[in-house]
Amino acid sequence: MMKLKNLVLNTDQVANAILKNWNHDENSLNFWRGSANYVYFFTLKGDRYWLRFSRKDENSLEQIKAEIEFLLYLKENNFSAVYPIISNNHRYIEVVEDEGETYYAVVFNKAEGVNLEIEDMTEAEFECWGKSLASLHRLSKTFRPKEHVRNSWKQVLEVTSDILSDFPNEQNAKDELKKVEKWLKSLPVTNENYGLIHYDFELDNVFFNKQSRLFKAIDFDSSMYHWYVMDIACTLGDLNELDSPKAEDGLKHFLKGYRSINGIEEEFIDLLPKFERFDNLISFAKLLRSLQDSSFPSEPEWLKRLRPRLLKKCDEYRKGFEKAW
Template sequence: MNYIINRRHLRKGASLFGVNESDLKLIGGFSNNVFAANSDKVSLIIKYYPSSMYKRDSIASELDWIIYLSESGMNVTFPIVSINNKLMEVVFNKDEACYVVGFEKAKGAFVNVSNHKEWNASLFYTWGKTLGNIHRLSKFYQPKDPNIIRKAWNKDTLFTDVIHNNELIKQKWENFICELNKLPKNINGYGMIHHDLHHKNFYLYQNELVLFDFGDSTYHWFVYDIAVVFYHAMQVVGDRRKKDFVSTFIRSFLRGYETENQLQSDWLLRIPFFLHYRQLYSYLYLSTYLTNEQQSDVKIQQYLNRLKSKIEKDIPVIDFRLPIP
């Protein structure tokens, strides 16, 4: 797997957090930019953000949001200061800048979706409770630095700069944007969300979730955050089991969610709309930001082709009624 982070950035960034380049192990990230760093003295996660792909202000706002959630009692991986006592460093290779941030290494492990002792109604309840807590806290969130402005839902380049080659998909995208712009933005339904809380963005530790990867957090509708969870959770089960799984998942998840935050039923009834939106968003996001090498992967090509076909044919993400109270 090719790194998008050049060796000079890797080496300089690692040294600023007390480790060597040889201590780094690539563990993921959409851009292959997240590394575990283990040495005799320290164990942490280091994320690299090339300035050609990430903005400094966006990273600063991500850190502020994480710190707020942590100080409010959420289980999140906390940022670690560098040897210079900075939360964010910048390293250079010639004129190319790269921002570097360190995080605590999360306790626990990914949920095993094949193990019913882990992937069950109890987990779904806890998952819902966790997201409900985020949305409750979102209502009181104010950045510590008044210069920090986290982007709104429609300020991403998908909404501003992307050129759509497929006219049918372009029209569907514009229709969704038009419908979203009609929705109210009051404090009870709209605020900072995680935006990507699928089961690969948290660890399970002592029956609690430890959250990470807040890079996509943005101001959006709370119900969309719920739909994102549902959308990705459904992908782990086959079509034959989907209806039964969704019924169990939604009932357990919403019971947990409502212990921390309440959404009016008219918001919850919009979940199918937001599931459909997430499908189109995912297709456009992957088509836009995956590298040519990633898109040439046969499995990824097949997945994108299936998504494209469903979108063009208006095949719903679910073809049954959700058990929403």
């Protein structure tokens, strides 16, 4: 999530300037949402496309290039995902300057399908979900970046440590980071259990096509090198919202689908709760960074509603850091 002080900015002028680099229908650009990036949608000959851009201080050009390289590899191997659209300048990434700020922009095609609600999913849909993630991991095993490399969990923890250094009262989070890092360093690393993962394969970021029975993935901008089971932990985080029998059944059928495509050791599945602690720590640090320096003389109503929810989530993470390993 980007800093709230960046999220409150009106970016319509920037978005229109960026969109000039791609063909589009006139007056079709509309704001969709802001989170880790600014996201707009537009049309070309009636077909919808997505414009995603971020400020230089919120993202790295090197990391976006690595993301695009992975997506193009997935496209070559027929994985079901959205793909970048080349600009009129024959570039996948446009770097745009506006009022002294630098922005990195990419356009993607629309993901056909629907977002499923986890409480309404059938056993067969859980299996399809597992198959989709397993197919991604199987392709990741043979992916060798030619030019740009996504960060690993090590670099992500370094960034997290830098964020926490600005918050002297968050000692439990700093202790949690040390425990997480020590534990991860103790795990075996092989081509079968470790590689480039999506890291955000939850239902908001996959669209289910009921005819093809395939999920189409979006939002690869959090991808990192990690153990594949980390992706499973992130993907199934919403299972915690279900009652125990439904959650257990969902996990069972997700893993059934996953294992029909890609093997995974049971010992790693047993470690899912510990991998969740990595994700909770990273998410906590991102929220702290987002909330930092975010007091404004006049706040929009949506921010007045959002801020208490973010603060409540931070407190939930803090309680989690107190739990024994």
